[in-house]
Amino acid sequence: MRTGDESYDYSLQRSLRDKFNNLFYVLGHCPESEQEQKIEELNEIIDEMDGSAIHWTFTKDLFNKMDKMIEEKKLSMENAIVLLKHLGHRAVLVGYLCSKLRDSSLRKRIEKMIIEENEKKEGRKEKLMIDLCESYLLLSATEIFEELFPISVPCLLNVALKKEGNEKTQKEVEVALLALSCIDKYEV
Template sequence: MIEEKKMSMENALLLLKRVGYCKVLFEWFSYAFKSSLLRGRFKKMIVNEEEKNEEKNEKLLADLCECCLLLSKGIPDELTLICVPCLLKVSLKKDEDEEILKEVELALLALSNIVLSEVPKELYLNEIKEIIQYHQEHHNLTRLAYQSAWGFLIYRLDNDKSLNEVIVNELHFGREAARELEELTRNVDWKKKEEENGKRRREAKEEIALMRWIVTLKIYFLCCRLRNEEFVEILSRIVRVFRAAKENYGGFRNQCISSLKRAAGNKVVKIDDLLKSGAIDVVLERIQWPTLDDGMIFLYGIFHASPFISSHLNSEKKKI
């Protein structure tokens, strides 16, 4: 369509960015782009634009990189070396103009979709730290943009354990995640059904950001290897979301259970953390329901594997 001049390049990229934006936010799964001719064309255009140096069109390059990342969770290494610095440069903009905020949000959302590709630490660490720390002081990002910045960093933790110190003690992920969960939980109308009038209730940005935080926490508990005192606070907020969501929001409920399951299986999370946060109480409450879903059965099994927790659960079950 572009070559036949039925659509301008600018409009084509705008359309594809919108498709990618919706694909990421609403978790649409498609492998068509990965094997498409369009992906190959984007790769060639990105490399060609990067090689122009002084004549480089920064806006076009950023648009191309966003399309590529939003439409695919993994990209070739040579594109990673171009796209990550390019989109971090966009994300570092501190102007609070509404259009700039949208640009920053989209750039960070695209970066957070790099799940299957390794990214060298020297490409991103100083920049992503600056983005997170500046927001902690000035609150300049949208909620979705801030979550996306953390999501990008947490996904790097699996391949680089040295990030534990930065994430836990320098950037205080636990404190920030707990605060965001608390504020977002208050903004959701939990009394409404998840599906209402044929529309998914998670179309609200607050609900999308909350869900993405819970999924990010699942990755965090899977990969974190550094003990910290913020576990109780995070877990208690997940428990609060679970209790708020358990009647009408099955998607939230299941992701909360999945995050708690990861936490229970992490050796640096202590038994006291699970007790103080109310995570074990959630299991006890859930086993009183008429039916048990597979996730809760598995979670109960993890807790039951510990002699101390097993004793606690058995004593509590006798009171039921």
């Protein structure tokens, strides 16, 4: 039996899903100069979502749409990663395994990018590599591509071992450790 509070929570979470979906649609039609602001707004909505709202919002279809937006240059990969990292962080905090990424074209894009970036001898973008690995581990639910395990773990361990005391570095270390803490649930 539901109480009024449970019904309100359901309504609130449904409202958050609707807001997210509407804003995500707008994101694909706004210039890149406005995307960062829209991503911040989307992340604020994600911060209010519980596991159920995440489950019903972040579907395979949404991840495929995000991949298509990247392919069509309607969304930069950098902005997509900001959104994905935030989603992964929130999903782990609310105890939700975000399994919908598993069969999406976006997952394949992320895996390919990690492998390609790792193979670069010169010009490797460390920040991109870290962000890709964190996003991948936080969102891969219970399964990661076997070839990515020995790439992602050392990359994030290097971040976790930073000893600088500033707030930005501390946040980077915390996210890396959170991503690494997800490893125990993976089937490799």
